[in-house]
Amino acid sequence: MNLKVDESMVHGSKALLQQLPSIDRIMQWPAAQALVAAHGHTLVAGEARALVAARREAARAGTLAATALQPEALAADLRQRCGQRLAPRLKPVLNLTGTVIHTNLGRSVLADEALAHILRTMAGTNNLEFDLDSGGRGDRDTLVEDLLCEITGAEAATVVNNNAGAVLLTIAALAHGREAIVSRGELVEIGGAFRMPDVMASAGARMVEVGTTNRTHPADYQQAFNERTALVMKVHTSNYAVQGFTSSVDEAVLAPLCRARGVPLATDLGSGSLIDLAAYGLPREPLPQEMLRAGCDVVTFSGDKLLGGPQAGLIVGSKAAVGRIRKYPMKRALRMSKLPLAALEATLMLYLQPERLVRDLPTLRHLTRSQAQILVMAEALKPVLARALAPRFEVGCVALSSQIGSGSLPVDRLPSAGLAIGLPGSGDKGGPAKGVGTALDELARALRGLPLPVVGRIAHDRLLLDLRCLDDAEPLAAQLPALREALGMGPLNT
Numbered sequence: 369m370n371l372k373v374d375e376s377m378v379h380g381s382k383a384l385l386q387q388l389p390s391i392d393r394i395m396q397w398p399a400a401q402a403l404v405a406a407h408g409h410t411l412v413a414g415e416a417r418a419l420v421a422a423r424r425e426a427a428r429a430g431t432l433a434a435t436a437l438q439p440e441a442l443a444a445d446l447r448q449r450c451g452q453r454l455a456p457r458l459k460p461v462l463n464l465t466g467t468v469i470h471t472n473l474g475r476s477v478l479a480d481e482a483l484a485h486i487l488r489t490m491a492g493t494n495n496l497e498f499d500l501d502s503g504g505r506g507d508r509d510t511l512v513e514d515l516l517c518e519i520t521g522a523e524a525a526t527v528v529n530n531n532a533g534a535v536l537l538t539i540a541a542l543a544h545g546r547e548a549i550v551s552r553g554e555l556v557e558i559g560g561a562f563r564m565p566d567v568m569a570s571a572g573a574r575m576v577e578v579g580t581t582n583r584t585h586p587a588d589y590q591q592a593f594n595e596r597t598a599l600v601m602k603v604h605t606s607n608y609a610v611q612g613f614t615s616s617v618d619e620a621v622l623a624p625l626c627r628a629r630g631v632p633l634a635t636d637l638g639s640g641s642l643i644d645l646a647a648y649g650l651p652r653e654p655l656p657q658e659m660l661r662a663g664c665d666v667v668t669f670s671g672d673k674l675l676g677g678p679q680a681g682l683i684v685g686s687k688a689a690v691g692r693i694r695k696y697p698m699k700r701a702l703r704m705s706k707l708p709l710a711a712l713e714a715t716l717m718l719y720l721q722p723e724r725l726v727r728d729l730p731t732l733r734h735l736t737r738s739q740a741q742i743l744v745m746a747e748a749l750k751p752v753l754a755r756a757l758a759p760r761f762e763v764g765c766v767a768l769s770s771q772i773g774s775g776s777l778p779v780d781r782l783p784s785a786g787l788a789i790g791l792p793g794s795g796d797k798g799g800p801a802k803g804v805g806t807a808l809d810e811l812a813r814a815l816r817g818l819p820l821p822v823v824g825r826i827a828h829d830r831l832l833l834d835l836r837c838l839d840d841a842e843p844l845a846a847q848l849p850a851l852r853e854a855l856g857m858g859p860l861n862t
């Protein structure tokens with residue numbers, strides 16, 4: 369659009385404005401009536417008003433083109449405005465960042481079983497809190513309690529909205545108004561201002577710190593015990609690693625000390641995998657079942673990290689401790705909603721069929737894909753992408769390192785593969801090509817702007833697309849003409 373304003377154009381625009389149809393007129397056009405039939409009068413009339421106001425504004429600014437007042441142009445604009453108004457803000461995104469459990473991209477991808485169970489149970493009424501045997505009131509927790517007990521070996525289980533809530537509730541229910549002991553090496557901040565000292569305070573417990581940042585010993589805990597002690601809290605330091613001269617006290621060592629004092633021991637695992645990841649060639653994470661065997665009274669972990677399910681906070685443990693947690697009033701405020709509860713039930717069912725996990729649980733499927741498998745996909749995609757981005761960009765296959773994400777196993781990397789996009793010749797010794805940063809930012813923005821946004825990462829003057837989480841290359845390939853257009857590169861020659 370020509371933004372240069374000259375006097376004749378301003379006067380011309382004012383004259384044009386007289387031709388701007390009224391909102392009532394526009395609403396009578398067949399094109400508007402078709403929109404009304406689909407969306408109702410309120411939304412379409414609102415957009416018609418906004419459209420007319422925008423045209424007026426353009427006229428005042430002297431930037432209104434005569435063609436913009438043609439009924440066809442106005443109708444097309446109205447249709448587009450209605451479409452945009454109704455386009456969801458939350459949309460699917462292709463996660464090619466290389467971080468499998470990406471908190472900003474929705475964490476774990478739900479299994480088909482979980483999605484199907486949500487659809488099946490949420491389209492109508494269901495037995496969320498209704499006991500079909502007795503015909504009386506039921507408890508939503510019982511829908512998954514047996515499954516959680518079977519899988520982890522716990523006596524009892526309950527679930528809340530997320531693991532932060534599970535930790536808060538556990539501390540409040542067991543130690544409100546009294547003391548909770550925690551090691552200085554485990555005063556974790558897990559992001560989003562969730563810091564253990566603040567959580568303790570919010571839960572109304574007096575935090576008693578023991579040990580030092582790098583070393584805590586059994587005697588440190590023993591010296592802190594007194595008649596006000598209500599809880600010993602262990603926190604899995606999932607999002608960082610302290611290396612070197614370190615020691616911490618394992619749950620198995622701590623449990624007998626706590627038991628002798630009649631003090632419950634709780635451990636927050638954060639991610640908490642329900643299966644031994646080492647069996648799949650992945651770095652090991654502590655399992656809730658091990659923590660229970662070690663003598664913990666309560667174990668808390670997330671539903672949407674390594675477990676691969678919906679957002680949820682899972683609490684497993686002894687009948688006595690879980691019973692107190694379940695009855696604590698805060699539980700009602702943190703209770704799980706029916707949608708994730710359905711997803712959680714179906715996800716846990718997959719754990720009853722462990723052979724299916726690597727195939728049907730996306731989180732585990734993505735984590736266990738080998739570099740060789742991912743490279744095959746990268747090699748197939750490379751020529752397609754190279755052609756779509758030529759001649760402005762060059763595309764190559766590269767070895768990459770994925771990470772698990774969500775604070776799990778922060779130092780471990782998974783050998784992966786993908787595509788590296790750079791400027792032609794930028795691999796030469798002459799250093800980075802001029803303008804490479806701007807060009808890659810523009811490319812990254814165009815990828816994010818696709819109907820199915822694609823999110824990669826920029827490193828060392830290249831845009832990297834890690835294909836570990838790409839189950840199917842087709843949705844990416846199908847968008848390449850749109851990508852080319854977004855970059856103003858003109859259509860592909862076929």
Ligand SMILES: *Cc1c(COP(=O)(O)O)cnc(C)c1O
Pocket residue numbers: 530531532533535556558603604605606607636637638639669670671672680681774775
């Ligand atoms: C992630 C994490 C939490 C919080 O879990 P959410 O399900 O995200 O609320 C708590 N503790 C630790 C150690 C974590 O890693």
